[in-house]
Amino acid sequence: MSTVRFLKARDIAPWLEELSRDFTVLAPAQHGSSIVFREFDPARGIELSQLSTTPAKRALLPPCETLFEYETTKTLEPPYKTSIELKPTLPEGKSVVFGARPCDARAMQIFDRVYNGDQVKDPYYTARRDNATIVTLACSEQEEACFCDRVGGSPVDATGSDILLTPLKAGYVAEALTPKGEKLLKSTSFMKAEGLRQEALNSRNRILEQVPERSSFLDMERNLLSLFGDLGFWDKTAEACLSCGACTYLCPTCYCFNITDETRGESGRRIRTWDNCMSSQFTLEGSGHNPRPSKAHRMRNRIGHKFSYYPQLHDKTLACVGCGRCVSNCPVSFDIRNAVACAIQQAGAIQEQAHD
Amino acid sequence: MTSNPPNVYLPDMATIVEVVQETPAIKTFRVVLNSEERMQAFNFEPGQVGQLSVLGVGESTFVINSPPTRKDYLQFSVMKVGELTSRLHRLKAGDQIGVRAPLGNAFPYESMKGKNIVFIGGGIGMAPLRTLLLFMLDNRADYGDITLLYGARSPRDMAYGYEVEEWLQRKDMRTVLTVDNGTPEWKHKVGLIPNILREINPSPENTVAVTCGPPIMIKFTVQALQELGFDDEQVVTTLEKRMKCGVGICGRCNMGTSYVCKDGPVYTLAQLKQLPNEM
Numbered sequence: 176m177s178t179v180r181f182l183k184a185r186d187i188a189p190w191l192e193e194l195s196r197d198f199t200v201l202a203p204a205q206h207g208s209s210i211v212f213r214e215f216d217p218a219r220g221i222e223l224s225q226l227s228t229t230p231a232k233r234a235l236l237p238p239c240e241t242l243f244e245y246e247t248t249k250t251l252e253p254p255y256k257t258s259i260e261l262k263p264t265l266p267e268g269k270s271v272v273f274g275a276r277p278c279d280a281r282a283m284q285i286f287d288r289v290y291n292g293d294q295v296k297d298p299y300y301t302a303r304r305d306n307a308t309i310v311t312l313a314c315s316e317q318e319e320a321c322f323c324d325r326v327g328g329s330p331v332d333a334t335g336s337d338i339l340l341t342p343l344k345a346g347y348v349a350e351a352l353t354p355k356g357e358k359l360l361k362s363t364s365f366m367k368a369e370g371l372r373q374e375a376l377n378s379r380n381r382i383l384e385q386v387p388e389r390s391s392f393l394d395m396e397r398n399l400l401s402l403f404g405d406l407g408f409w410d411k412t413a414e415a416c417l418s419c420g421a422c423t424y425l426c427p428t429c430y431c432f433n434i435t436d437e438t439r440g441e442s443g444r445r446i447r448t449w450d451n452c453m454s455s456q457f458t459l460e461g462s463g464h465n466p467r468p469s470k471a472h473r474m475r476n477r478i479g480h481k482f483s484y485y486p487q488l489h490d491k492t493l494a495c496v497g498c499g500r501c502v503s504n505c506p507v508s509f510d511i512r513n514a515v516a517c518a519i520q521q522a523g524a525i526q527e528q529a530h531d
Numbered sequence: 532m533t534s535n536p537p538n539v540y541l542p543d544m545a546t547i548v549e550v551v552q553e554t555p556a557i558k559t560f561r562v563v564l565n566s567e568e569r570m571q572a573f574n575f576e577p578g579q580v581g582q583l584s585v586l587g588v589g590e591s592t593f594v595i596n597s598p599p600t601r602k603d604y605l606q607f608s609v610m611k612v613g614e615l616t617s618r619l620h621r622l623k624a625g626d627q628i629g630v631r632a633p634l635g636n637a638f639p640y641e642s643m644k645g646k647n648i649v650f651i652g653g654g655i656g657m658a659p660l661r662t663l664l665l666f667m668l669d670n671r672a673d674y675g676d677i678t679l680l681y682g683a684r685s686p687r688d689m690a691y692g693y694e695v696e697e698w699l700q701r702k703d704m705r706t707v708l709t710v711d712n713g714t715p716e717w718k719h720k721v722g723l724i725p726n727i728l729r730e731i732n733p734s735p736e737n738t739v740a741v742t743c744g745p746p747i748m749i750k751f752t753v754q755a756l757q758e759l760g761f762d763d764e765q766v767v768t769t770l771e772k773r774m775k776c777g778v779g780i781c782g783r784c785n786m787g788t789s790y791v792c793k794d795g796p797v798y799t800l801a802q803l804k805q806l807p808n809e810m
């Protein structure tokens with residue numbers, strides 16, 4: 176049976192400081208008007224009152240990382256020869272993500288199926304993943320834009336977490352869910368608290384009871400398919416979109432990247448950086464041809480990927496965890512929930528017609 | 532000891548052994564992996580592609596257009612269209628490039644056995660077809676009638692000129708050449724590929740059509756094939772997409788659930804019709 180401990184609110188910072196000795200600790204902290212995951216700094220403190228503006232995905236997929244370095248050597252005597260040496264730079268060190276939300280932790284499992292798949296393994300990702308411990312904070316309430324319950328999650332879901340923290344009055348009940356989690360709970364910052372298991376469960380159930388009854392977005396991947404030929408629908412859906420990409424950068428499940436080279440004289444490095452499928456550049460080919468020339472094409476792909484393509488490829492799991500970040504941060508208030516609901520409705524209408 | 536899985540992003544360094552100027556815009560590069568062991572072990576099937584790296588500039592995708600039946604070197608033909616391809620064009624024999632290959636799927640050459648084959652290639656789209664054509668010529672008895680329709684903008688834009696001459700002479704295949712703009716010396720057809728295809732009028736009976744070229748050419752060629760009675764399973768094409776990772780992760784090259792870098796670049800028309808139209 177898993178270990179249960181208690182962490183007083185005022186013991187969080189000392190614990191994270193203690194962890195910082197052996198781990199890179201990422202935690203949400205206030206940054207201007209946003210809350211962002213960044214390396215824990217006692218001077219800056221942590222901010223757990225709301226869902227962070229940026230997701231925790233950078234722990235596994237940094238916005239920019241080096242894949243390898245290269246160095247060119249030329250002989251100065253004939254016969255002149257050039258040789259190029261490549262040095263892969265696999266990430267080292269262990270990390271702790273503190274204060275991820277259930278949606279963030281679930282999102283990491285969405286990454287896992289792609290980056291740590293049966294056929295292909297991304298060595299940079301898997302190195303980070305193996306060395307990361309995820310400490311998740313169960314939510315006390317669903318915020319305005321949240322809809323984790325409609326996509327297969329919940330505000331207290333522990334999927335993908337190594338430790339689940341449940342907030343009680345004076346602090347947090349910490350339950351280890353994996354051996355990695357067990358290890359972290361050995362710290363003396365925690366108090367023994369096996370008796371609080373039930374209380375934590377009760378508290379989580381109370382939170383669950385507050386989740387409203389509403390229609391689910393599960394089991395809709397085929398529904399959406401019937402709309403793929405209807406570009407008019409997507410045109411209307413994407414009308415206001417600016418192709419700015421904020422939604423993809425802030426999304427915990429968006430994982431597309433670009434690869435580019437940076438050169439300095441005879442040496443340099445190959446890097447990968449987050450990319451954005453809402454940009455027209457994303458698919459533009461060398462010849463000038465673009466298979467996704469309009470916003471409608473790109474919106475269809477983004478929503479299609481999350482609610483249809485990914486589920487078809489990965490046991491019906493949606494590639495949206497309902498964190499609502501794209502909803503609260505879109506400059507034109509594009510609401511993916513409405514878009515999906517409309518798509519379901521429209522697709523339903525098409526199917527009815529087909530039966531008539 | 533368990534060995535780590537290979538790093539999918541790390542190219543093999545390779546040496547360019549020969550460069551052939553095919554047309555003003557196309558050069559062919561013959562390359563050999565620096566590791567003798569890796570070169571020996573290198574196996575691929577016709578239609579598979581590779582990512583070529585010019586370190587400091589980046590990577591782009593090119594089909595391995597030498598057939599697996601000829602293994603002295605790997606051959607890539609590169610049309611100059613942008614930054615990386617321009618830098619590639621400046622490289623000479625002896626220069627180093629990175630190769631990540633083989634990637635992607637292959638032509639269904641097994642299920643094509645015993646069938647007649649019609650190749651329809653436009654411009655640089657001849658590169659993937661060349662691989663399969665040479666493979667079939669090297670295994671000639673396995674296949675029925677072979678027809679090649681190859682078109683380019685003008686006579687000087689036709690790649691593989693030396694081979695095309697040889698193909699024209701061969702008795703065991705039919706070769707038809709066409710250009711959009713002829714010259715007085717041009718002895719072959721003038722006209723767009725789909726129109727010449729209608730003129731050749733190949734029978735769909737026990738036949739597979741394999742086409743590659745610019746998206747617009749593929750679109751009208753497919754229309755012509757349908758008019759001629761080819762059904763969707765009998766039309767095979769290879770698609771171009773902008774690629775990065777080449778292994779189905781970076782999310783750049785998908786059409787619906789299908790990733791051109793691993794499930795493609797070779798598709799039948801029947802398969803494409805199941806996917807959102809993003810050719």
Ligand SMILES: Cc1cc2nc3c(=O)[nH]c(=O)nc-3n(C[C@H](O)[C@H](O)[C@H](O)COP(=O)(O)OP(=O)(O)OC[C@H]3O[C@@H](n4cnc5c(N)ncnc54)[C@H](O)[C@@H]3O)c2cc1C
Nearest residue numbers: 461591592593594609610613614615616658771772773796
């Ligand atoms: C399966 C397949 C097979 C192919 N086979 C061949 C072949 O045999 N021969 C051939 O000539 N061509 C082939 N191509 C096409 C070839 O890949 C492109 O023509 C080539 O990538 C163009 O490269 P470029 O850098 O010169 O062009 P550019 O116009 O400079 O740019 C196109 C490429 O550069 C990169 N790029 C451009 N801008 C940016 C940016 N802002 N940020 C990041 N990256 C950028 C992208 O990778 C893009 O693919 C094939 C393509 C595919 C998908």
Ligand code: SF4
Nearest residue numbers: 416417419420422505
């Ligand atoms: S954040 Fe909004 S405007 Fe920007 S790309 Fe996403 S949907 Fe479009």
Ligand code: SF4
Nearest residue numbers: 426495496498499501
């Ligand atoms: S699509 Fe929007 S709601 Fe869904 S996981 Fe991404 S940011 Fe969150």
Ligand code: FES
Nearest residue numbers: 775777781782792
């Ligand atoms: S090139 Fe990255 S997914 Fe296909």
